[in-house]
Amino acid sequence: MTAASEPLLRVEGLQVHFPIRRGLFFDRTVGHVRAVDGVDLAIDRGTTYGLVGESGCGKSTLGRAVLRLVEPTAGRVVFDGTDVASLGGEPLRHMRRRMQMVFQDPLGSLDPRQDVESLLSEPLQAHGLGGGKAGIATRVRELLDAVGLPAAAMRRYPHEFSGGQRQRIGIARAISLEPDLLIADEPVSALDVSVQAQVVNLLEELQERLGLTYLVIAHDLAVVRHISDVVGVMYLGSLVEQAPADALYDEPLHPYTRALMSAVPVPDPVVEERRARILLAGDLPSPANPPSGCRFHTRCPWRQETRCDDEAPVLRELAPGHLVSCHWAEEIRDGVLRPKSAEEVAATQGVSVRATGADGGFEPDALLQGVDEPIERR
Ligand SMILES: Nc1ncnc2c1ncn2[C@@H]1O[C@H](COP(=O)(O)OP(=O)(O)OP(=O)(O)O)[C@@H](O)[C@H]1O
Ligand code: SF4
Numbered sequence: 001m002t003a004a005s006e007p008l009l010r011v012e013g014l015q016v017h018f019p020i021r022r023g024l025f026f027d028r029t030v031g032h033v034r035a036v037d038g039v040d041l042a043i044d045r046g047t048t049y050g051l052v053g054e055s056g057c058g059k060s061t062l063g064r065a066v067l068r069l070v071e072p073t074a075g076r077v078v079f080d081g082t083d084v085a086s087l088g089g090e091p092l093r094h095m096r097r098r099m100q101m102v103f104q105d106p107l108g109s110l111d112p113r114q115d116v117e118s119l120l121s122e123p124l125q126a127h128g129l130g131g132g133k134a135g136i137a138t139r140v141r142e143l144l145d146a147v148g149l150p151a152a153a154m155r156r157y158p159h160e161f162s163g164g165q166r167q168r169i170g171i172a173r174a175i176s177l178e179p180d181l182l183i184a185d186e187p188v189s190a191l192d193v194s195v196q197a198q199v200v201n202l203l204e205e206l207q208e209r210l211g212l213t214y215l216v217i218a219h220d221l222a223v224v225r226h227i228s229d230v231v232g233v234m235y236l237g238s239l240v241e242q243a244p245a246d247a248l249y250d251e252p253l254h255p256y257t258r259a260l261m262s263a264v265p266v267p268d269p270v271v272e273e274r275r276a277r278i279l280l281a282g283d284l285p286s287p288a289n290p291p292s293g294c295r296f297h298t299r300c301p302w303r304q305e306t307r308c309d310d311e312a313p314v315l316r317e318l319a320p321g322h323l324v325s326c327h328w329a330e331e332i333r334d335g336v337l338r339p340k341s342a343e344e345v346a347a348t349q350g351v352s353v354r355a356t357g358a359d360g361g362f363e364p365d366a367l368l369q370g371v372d373e374p375i376e377r378r
């Protein structure tokens with residue numbers, strides 16, 4: 001028996017390194033992409049952990065490693081008290097049933113030749129659930145109802161639905177086996193903004209009704225804030241900050257989180273007008289060849305001559321539940337250290353300046369802004 005207070009999911013020192021191979025005849029490994037490079041996190045039952053970071057920082061790989069869709073290079077994934085790596089055959093299949101995934105692109109993950117009834121019955125049949133033909137038909141109707149689709153949707157095919165409706169089908173399929181954990185990888189990124197909130201609301205409603213635990217992966221900080229209890233920020237394969245959602249948004253402590261946060265538009269036009277963007281120098285470095293010391297040092301406006309380049313900071317607790325991996329977090333928080341402008345950082349690194357959105361987007365009109373004004377809080 002597992003204690004109810006034990007987190008449903010614990011990830012400890014997780015690493016996923018993909019070999020880089022070269023050579024037509026002699027298949028040599030010439031290096032590794034360190035997609036996930038030492039992540040620790042825990043998710044309590046019935047709560048939502050939001051994982052954010054720029055494209056390529058390793059979010060999806062982490063999600064896939066939890067489900068053992070990719071084999072971790074090192075570390076442990078403990079689900080409901082059991083080390084997932086210790087399982088094989090039927091116990092692994094059973095464990096996988098309890099962890100389901102919702103994908104970004106429901107059209108790509110739903111077989112276009114199957115109608116909705118068949119798409120939703122398939123997992124039930126595969127696991128011998130539902131109790132015969134009539135039982136399965138009832139269950140399919142219940143699932144459609146749970147995700148806000150009419151029973152008539154059963155006879156239709158994925159391409160006949162809108163993006164939001166398709167994502168509802170993807171969610172219905174994911175909850176069909178009554179999982180405990182849902183890993184939603186960019187569940188609303190492909191949807192129109194107007195539909196995003198509806199799908200997020202649906203996820204919240206289902207969580208409440210079914211007692212689900214979520215790992216929600218997104219590059220959109222606004223989406224994650226709304227739904228998460230705890231948010232983790234990833235940079236180049238590692239967590240740089242983790243905190244209860246409100247604490248993270250009220251007082252981001254890591255320079256990278258501050259930069260991401262400064263790129264989130266604020267609804268109030270006056271605040272939006274005065275808001276200072278923190279610009280970062282250069283692109284995301286390659287995870288095959290990450291910078292030494294603090295991985296963020298090549299772009300960090302607060303980088304110091306000592307420690308940053310050659311000493312890797314550890315994730316440490318600055319306030320209850322608020323973890324940050326930066327040598328100078330206290331000095332930055334207290335305003336003792338001032339940030340350099342992106343142009344200065346760029347000059348020392350010999351690179352160009354980029355405005356950083358959560359998606360790493362480039363916005364030329366932001367190039368002229370400095371970093372010396374305070375970040376407006378929301
Ligand atoms: N199967 C694979 N083989 C080799 N490299 C991989 C593989 N899967 C992912 N990678 C690399 O690992 C890194 C992390 O990729 P991942 O897809 O986890 O990032 P992500 O944070 O989900 O990005 P995005 O926001 O674009 O989805 C990237 O550099 C990617 O190219
Ligand atoms: S350790 Fe140094 S380079 Fe890294 S985030 Fe902190 S100040 Fe920036």
Ligand SMILES: [Mg+2]
Nearest residue numbers: 059060061185
């Ligand atoms: Mg991804």
